[in-house]
Amino acid sequence: MSRSFQFDQIGVIHSCYRQKFGIPRQPGIVTAAEAELELLPPYNQENLVRGLEGFSHLWVHFIFHETMDEGWRPTIRPPRLGGKQRMGVFATRSTHRPNPAGLSVVRLKGIQSGNGKLILKLAEADLLDGTPVIDIKPYLPYADALPEARGGFAPLPAVMAEVEFTEKAMTKCLNYEQKTGRQLVLLIQQVLGQDPRPAYLRETTGRRHGSALWDVNVVWESRGDHFLVTDLEAYT
Ligand code: SAM
Missing domain, CATH: 3.30.2310 (YaeB-like fold)
Known part of the structure; x- marks a missing residue:
């Protein structure tokens, strides 16, 4: 039997995306997208991000809060396949998952602190304004960048119009x-x-x-x- 776990929200995203419609389907595509990750008490202490400034990119674990009440689906029609074929939910990055957890790699532009606030300045994110964040990890190029990896039914970025x-x-x-x-x-x-x-x-x-x-x-x-x-x- 599967078990249940509970997570604390550690932060919230403030982003240029005020609605789901228009948000890119993955991070890194819209380089002009700006966002801030505001760490919430008791996680808004500078010692929790000590050393993070040396990393250019972060993994942000977040909750698909806007769609979580819609539940999950075992198969999904990925937009990449023109919405015509169904793939298993675990073969997609769909928001409608058994656990509404998202994972995005984003660029870290800087860290700001003052007036009791601790803010990570981000770019290139695919995150809706108000997205709850549950964890942050540094992106490790030696372990996380895998140029030989196969991309299944989404091998290349979509062509820009x-x-x-x-x-x-x-x-x-x-x-x-x-x-x-x-x-x-x-x-x-x-x-x-x-x-x-x-x-x-x-x-x-x-x-x-x-x-x-x-x-x-x-x-x-x-x-x-x-x-x-x-x-x-x-x-x-
Ligand atoms: N990169 C993440 C991943 O792989 O887990 C997200 C991929 S998901 C396909 C990207 C879409 O999630 C965006 O196009 C946007 O519509 C949606 N999205 C972003 N933030 C969301 C949120 N807080 N709640 C629900 N949907 C969200």
């Missing part, structure tokens, strides 16, 4: 960048370039979509082989 902007949308993006110092244009290009649409919408064209990044709702549509950003709205 072109993303264009209307003049109105680009002007709003540049104003936003100037105001906030955030790299919004590149973020949008990378998020939309990996085609966030579910498999059943991949063939559609001209349909209006919205993706929440930071406090902005990016309005876009597919135009055959590329995407067009038509407007930016406030996202609350």
